[in-house]
Amino acid sequence: MPEKVLMKGNEAIAEAAIRSGCRHYFGYPITPQTEIAAYMAKRMPKLEDGCFLQAESEIAAINMVIGASAAGKRAMTSSSSPGIALKSEGLSYLAGCDLPAVVVNIQRGGPGLGGIQPSQADYFQATKGGGHGDYHMAVLAPSGVQEMFDLTCLAFDIADRYRITSMVLSDGILGQMMEPVTFPEEETLNNAVPVEKSWALTGTHGLRPPNIVNSLLMDPLELERSVVERFARYGEIAARETRWEEMLTDDADIVIAAYGATARIAANALQAARAQGIKVGLLRPITLWPFPKAPLLELAQRAKAFVCVELSMGQMAEDVELAIRCQKPVLRCTRTGGVVPSPDEVLAKILEAAKG
Amino acid sequence: MTTQLLFAGFGGQGLLFAGKFLAYAGLIEGRQVSWLPSYGPEMRGGTANCSVILSDEPIGSPIVLAPDILIAMNLPSYRKFEPMVKPNGVLLVDSALIGEQSARQDISAYYIPATQLASDENMPGLANMILTGKLLSVSPLLKQETIPAAMAKTVPARKQALLEQNLRAIALGRAA
Amino acid sequence: MPIVFEKPQGLTNAPMHYCPGCTHGIVHRLAAQALDDLNLTGQAVGVAPVGCAVFAYNYFNCDMIQAAHGRAPAVATGLKRANPETIVFTYQGDGDLAAIGTAETVQSACRGENITIIFINNAIYGMTGGQMAPTTLPGQITQTSPYGRDVTKTGMPIKVCELLATLEAPAYIERVSVDSVKNVRAAQKAITKAFQYQAQGKGFSLIEVVSTCPTNWGMTPVQALAWLREHMLDYYKLGVYRDRYAGEVAA
Known part of the structure; x- marks a missing residue:
């Protein structure tokens, strides 16, 4: 039986990401999610290929996630409500580019700068899109610290499997509270089998035609087709991944x-x-x-x-x-x-x- | 059985640390535990509190509104939370910082000049653990043998020098 | 018959959509040629901007991503950090790089990200039909400065090379132009050197290319080149603004 450790919800998310093979974290400080960045800043430099980068803005952070994800790597950013609003352009691009990513929102009160106390007022933003265009994210809502860990692991798997952004939607209570957590053995993590990313931008090395990651489709019929295809995938997610x-x-x-x-x-x-x-x-x-x-x-x-x-x-x-x-x-x-x-x-x- | 504890005072008094110690102790004893700090810009000096729950059942809300045990370390917190202590609950007051006494007859109240004791005994910043020690002497919350193990978990690895001091503060509180 | 001139392998066969006389085509070619010459095309990952060069992903014969407006340096940061062995470049215009993307530009330079930025400065927003850019010259008439850029209300144009050269981290910053054969050759040399620096792990480089936009300037291509020489090169002086490794590398 693995040992139980006391951990903050925010830390459990960060640990889950690392154990899920995420080596690229980009963030920007905002209360009440800062522990995630702090944890990553401590751990990533000690890991092979680990990258923690404090971006110049929420916008830059999500675009760095876009870059790392396009390069075929598991990438994550985290923020709290006003910061997620800033990231929403990037969320829309992630959807349009069919890139997998994990985004964490430790919600605080709004609108505007609002407050820093716990909130669930970003529900519409998370579940109805947030950014522009026809799209969805998989939205996972943990209700305890163990689930902060478990659902973050699941978020990476869903993201890779369906080429979608998974959002872990939580709040300041769960982010800040400590509860006992058990970490599963490495091999019991679902992500033991990595998803093939033949679309990744790794250089052609003269061996294949260029890969292009792009959300711009000037022909309305082509754009419509891509959205309809994406929604077919959403249907599959609804059929297989709905949890309660x-x-x-x-x-x-x-x-x-x-x-x-x-x-x-x-x-x-x-x-x-x-x-x-x-x-x-x-x-x-x-x-x-x-x-x-x-x-x-x-x-x-x-x-x-x-x-x-x-x-x-x-x-x-x-x-x-x-x-x-x-x-x-x-x-x-x-x-x-x-x-x-x-x-x-x-x-x-x-x-x-x-x-x- | 569920025990809800609230540590309330100023930021910087070690409220979160004391709460974490009790949470670890509960964990070691195989109980369900939760620890929830108030959080905000007042890292030092503002009012702060920490909710800890030890239970034999899965814990619902981690927010302690009506504590079974209140440890009060400043006047505003005392005034705010003293009326909320559950009947038959326990109130521990740092009487070096809080001049008032509770008029309630339905709770057990203890007044320990913890901050003064800590200063006299050259253990600054350990009033929190003196009060915790007193709590452990008046409440059957934890087993005696759990305490050193819980403290070893709570004190960060790079600050193990503080372990003995904290245990000494608990012992001092027990005797107070 | 011997082949004396051909398209670099770094470009696809897609016909470019650029207007007649636009200098984007020249700069695309220079970038592709540089990658070819350094044998880096197979490792290259390019970031297309929002602006006239948005379709750059159709023209460069390497892995490409299209970034949100102004965010190319952040996307490039993610790409490079995730795969340091790739050669990552952005290709951005003045609105993208020096207005909406100023933070990403300055901060990626400040971090010394090991990426190459090719910056097209033609003093106007091209794709949206000729609005005032951060690099529009004083008095220059555009759709959103119809009476000429009024510097008392909009300030003076941003000199990106000079601005970034104040930072410690960038390895190499040079302003070039493609208005003449001589300058095209110099631009080729600069872009090649920038990629070479990246391959050697030297860090951030930015090559600003002073360019024309005949369509939105309302000129013929020849007039535009003359206008560039007469007005732009006076304000945007060509030259090396920073080279931390000058003398170390025979370019």
Whole structure:
């Protein structure tokens, strides 16, 4: 049994990246994700081919990721909300170029410079694109430090397998908190089998025609075709990679939908409500894109109401309503700006839902 | 069984360190643990706190709103969190820094001039561990034998010289 | 019949889209020739900008990537750091390099990234139809300076070579032109030397090529070359602005 170590969520992400074979990290300081860069700055120079570079800006950092990824290497950048906004041009280019990359967003309150306290207000930005154009990222939402590690490993695998950007969408609570983590043995990591990157820019060496990584397609039909092809791949991702966790949903009249840190707060409220005899369950999306629509729709056939707990004004709640086709009411239990709801606030909303 | 602890005071008083020590101790004893700092620009001198949970169940929210145990190391934190201590909870106050005493009858309160003791005993900056030592003497939170191992994990490898001092501060707190 | 002149292997057979009299074609050729001469084409990875040279990936016969506007030096940084054995170059215009991409330009130079930047300065935004560039000359008429560039409101044009030469790290910075046979030869020498420096691991080099844009300047190609000589070369003086290894390498 591997040893458990106490680690901050941010550090677990960085360690996961290194263990996933990422040797190229480009970042820019911003609270509350700075530990990721600090960890990389410490570790990368000690690794063969390890590259840590503090870029001049968020924009430069994501473009360095584009370069390293185009060169065929696993590359990552991390930031927090305002910095992710700056990176969104690069996110769109990554999509248009079909380059794999991992981008971490340890969310803080917004809009604007906002605050530095935890938030989930970048849900739309992450799941609906963020940058310009028709595209998606795979969006993974850990709810504990172990998952910060596990889902970062998965993010690299998904990125390579589908030539897509994987975003680890977390928040200041999970980034800053420490919990015990176990690292899997190297060979149990999925990424033991590297994906062939025949498209990488490594020089032709006179042996093949040039590889071109490009998102510019002037012919509308050609551009449309490339987007449609990409969406076919998105369909495959939705079919194979949608992940979620359910807790006590079998007999649930009320279903809480919450992800990340709020799912943990909701779990406290769930237990308090169960203690009062209310049949409440929790569905925690682990992938926010692809969104677990099917299990939500299925639950909607039995449940009376849904309660969405979010650190935003109710962004995921819209996806829940879409998933259940508005068949049941979706109550919002939301705090924003860096304020975190207490389990009691969530309980109150559950009671409201139970009253109907 | 779940114990929620809150360390509250100024940044720089070692609140996060004390919390980390307890988290490691819980980990060694095979419990579920979480450690969550308040974070922000006030690295030194501003109010800061640290939530630690030790539990036999999976931990939900890592945020401690109503602590079973509060260690208060400055007046603003004392005033803010003293009313939130759960009934039958434990309150530990650095009485060298906080002149007030709790009127609550439903909690056990201990007043230790930890900062003064640390200064008298030439262990500056270890008021945090003196209070932690007192906590361990009044609460069955941890086994005695866990303490050195947890401390060895908590003190960074390059600062092992501080290990003995920290253990001494805990012992001092126990006796206080 | 003996072949006395041919296209470098470093260029594809794709017909270029550049306007008649545009100097991009010459500079493409010089870059490709330099890679050929140094036997580096097979190792080369080029970064195309946003601007008239956006389609450079169709013309250079090596691995290519197209970067977002101004970000080419950052993309090149990632490419080079990931595969140090490749020869990485960017090919950028004045708007791309000296306006929207100023930070990436200055910081990659400051870090001494071991990359080569070929910078086309034609004092105007070409692709979008002739707007004022950071290098547009005082009084020069463009679509967005219809009364002539007013330096009291827009400042003086940026001298990129002079600016970057204040930094410690860059290995080699030279301004050349392609307005005459003599200058084309000098430009060839400079670009070759820049690639050679990269191959030798010497670090960052930038070659600024003072160029023409007959279409957006509203001139014939010949008039444009004359205008370049008369106006641009006075403000943008040709020469070596930095060479940390001068004398060490026989170019």
